[in-house]
Amino acid sequence: MPVPQQFVEPDAVADQTERQPGKHAKPRRRWRRVALVSLLVVALLGGGGLIAGGLYLRSVESDIERVDAFADVPEQGRPQAVAKGAMNILILGSDTRDPESTSGSRTDTIILAHLPKDRSSAQLISIPRDTWVAVPRSKDGSQGGRDAKINAAYAWGGVPLMVQTVEKFTSVRIDHVMMVDFAGFKEIIDALGGIDIDAEKSFTSIHPPFRTFRQGVQRMDGETALDYSRQRKQFPDGDFARIRHQQQVIKAILDRAVSGGIVTNPGKLNSFVKATSNAVSVDEKMSLLSMATDLRGLRGDNLRFITSPTKGTGRVGSESVVFANTEKAKSFYDAVRRDAVAEIVNAGK
Template identity: 70%
Template sequence: MSSTVDDVAPVPRRRRRGRRIALIVLLVLALIGVGGAGAAAFYLRSVESNIERVDAFTDVPEQARPPVVVKDALNIMILGSDSRDPENTGGSRSDTIILAHLPQDRSSAQLISIPRDTWLHVPRSKNGQHGNRDAKINAAFAWGGVPLMVQTVESFTGVRIDHVAMVDFAGFKEIVEALGGIEIDVEKSFTSTHSLNPDSRRTFRQGRQTLDGAAALDYARERYAFADGDFARIRHQQQVIKAILDKAASGGTLSNPAKLNAFVKATSNAVSVDKSLSILDFATELRHLRSGNLSFFTCPTKGTGRVGDQSVVFADKAKAKVLFDAVRRDSVADVLQAGQ
């Protein structure tokens, strides 16, 4: 009998102090790293001392891992969830899975979203009670936490993961409010039925507009209003990420200590990363990165379908292999071509 991710027992996790608020750590670190050497070092040392660390790799069998192909290129697995999503009523889930590739020369970054319902093989969990079967990719996190998700993504992509970051996309609200709103070009008019408004509804009109924190979260969360469901949500999350980075870099945030402090508080307190990631070193490497240097992709698929009683996404394995092989070889030109 088939089971869904929500049927499995949740992975125990330490209760975090207060509401976790975070933006994708890659972008946070890239942004803070351009704030001037002194200010950046001050903020980053503060982040470094308080950030939560996760043991991402100890339980991943080394013999099962892909080899390092290009020295100094980095691949970061970013796991995101939405703790305020009314659907997320229990269990441990990863609703957003992104493989971020930083080339050897650090001149750009390529972020590849893997739909959470992608149907693939999940290796056996450490306790032997789950996995070793085909399932949705986010089952890996529910069954074996970060290590099993690392093993699953590495098995699927053939790309060795160097670092892991965990974020809560519900933090979009506080981050956007700290920035005074963001500019979004809404592709088509729609009504969200899972809004933060009292009546759970919010209507978005087509065209460019400024969104406050609550509207940005509603925009990044909604999927039921679209025929392509989670694919639309992935596009909108990518839009919001880019808009946040653009606003923070161009809106005086970096040159205004009060604004910078508010932004950092709204992001860094909740970022969880693996034990080996040095935030100060990482941000220094990425100090020149801007949204114009970021490319967003979605793992190639053949569309959606059903396996038993589950609605799933079928990966286009041939096209995905070309894309992830380019990542593994650190060939940015080939990644851009394969991602089109």
Template identity: 60%
Template sequence: MICVLVPLILVGAGVIAGGLYLRHVEGKVDRVDAFTQIPEANRPQKDAAAGKAINFLLLGSDTRDPDNLGGSRSDTIIIMHLNKDQSAAQLISIPRDTWTYIPKSANGQHGDTNSKINASYAWGGIPLVVQTVETYTGVRIDHVALVDFAGFKEIVDALGGVDIDVETSFTSTHSLSGAGGKRHFDAGPQTMDGAAALDYARERYSFKDGDFARIRHQQQVIKAILDKASSGGTLSSPAKINGFLQATTDTVSVDKSLNLLSMATQLRHLRSGNLNFYTSPSKGTGMIGNQSVVLPDKTKTKALFDAVRRDDTATIEKLGTESKSK
């Protein structure tokens, strides 16, 4: 998220002042070692046709989720593909219950088995998530950003709320501050504060399609944050800019090789209108043993991520739209 949002600050501030400020901000962002534990021989290589395209792995961990009883797991997994001319990006969500092969962890104590994809985070941290996603997709990951949803509320509140069009009325099964531990959402456009946006983005039990609805809502909220962060009301207010970035740096970690200032300059023209959101193709849900899992459509998944690897934007959008419509 910060990789996409930080460039907006350069629009509202002078290049020199903005650059100095971003260096200060960059120094406050936590860094993680995402790649050194992964054997290079096991990693996919970049396709020459992709040129300067960049692949980000965006991870979200909902440590305050009342349903998260199995230790640290990555509840949100998104590949963000920035095309080679850096004019647009495609964000592809991988459902957290996707059943797939997880390589052996660096300590040799876990993995080398099939499981839900988000188990990789508990078994080997970010490096094993990267290796698992690269194995699943065949796409080489260039950078990683991790957001803790415990700080998600503060990011939205720093922006003064976000505008969301709720697709259907529902009552959440858990709530940060709703009446009786629940919160009701009416269908239609509305402005949500941080607590409401988090309740909206985490809910899945109220919908027939469960985690797929949750993914759609997370994508809505990401877009809404980008829209609000790039709005004139935010960019014209130094207090809002500062509050937003302070909240973001308290919540986001990135890999050690990511230069935020350089990336900000590269992405300074990117806006939510240049982003398309998709979900990795699946055949729906099923049971493996006593676990409810998402069953990947291996043929369509391979075709979609082969297009990502080649930076074939037209094919990504065609296959992604077909998957979304189903």
């Protein structure tokens, strides 16, 4: 693979919640980058069954940052697992360098990844960040306990309250959690030599340098792909377009990683993973080696992207929100709980 062009990375946009005024303020740890893609690419390593592959993954796993995602989640209030062997992973994402980012510590992206018992596919369910839901009360009792946008749960109670909120909304038990900063995808995409994106229409970015994206398939470097994934105001469905663009980028990265030979070339894979392993942040019980075995057959063509059922947008007071289609959502997430893959996929069409 040719040596990818190097791109100069702009300074990160400061998260408003990282630095609180005052002498004794303690910076909030920035979310690590590239978690989803790094994990999926590493999981494809050499069929997952080789001894050398297992030793390699163990060495990578020792560098992964862990988060205590479930310690403050009361067990008595959690939904029970229905389909034994299936797995549900909550992926929480932010875009810390988005020029429009004013959300502080709220999550820009919420994905419930369902891995069926047979691990032959994966369904990635995007929950719009403005979905109006019941947020449980935070551990200290100072926040929550009322309806709000779903992404408020992270700001109010961190990962544990986010887990509680998603479980309450979906009735699906969360097995694992990972976090990713979409701004970190730039390095991944450039390491792959770019990705191919099929733009649904021609449009111009609202952010400098105001790129023009033409309709159809085109190769994008990291900066361009990130710019594309942030666009929403040029589309009648707003943030739903942004969700689609993020889904396209995730799938294109996975496809490029496999087709570009990085998975089958130990040298390229080692360089790629070593550059991103420190960016991974997962819960304390997730095993990279087990995931590698589980996901060794996963490819872009058996990934299905679905958006949680909604009734569209509206207003609650002064807030612009997304209203869940509660009836459809109930049957949809019941299919997820039962590991009924055909029902899940058909509901997403």
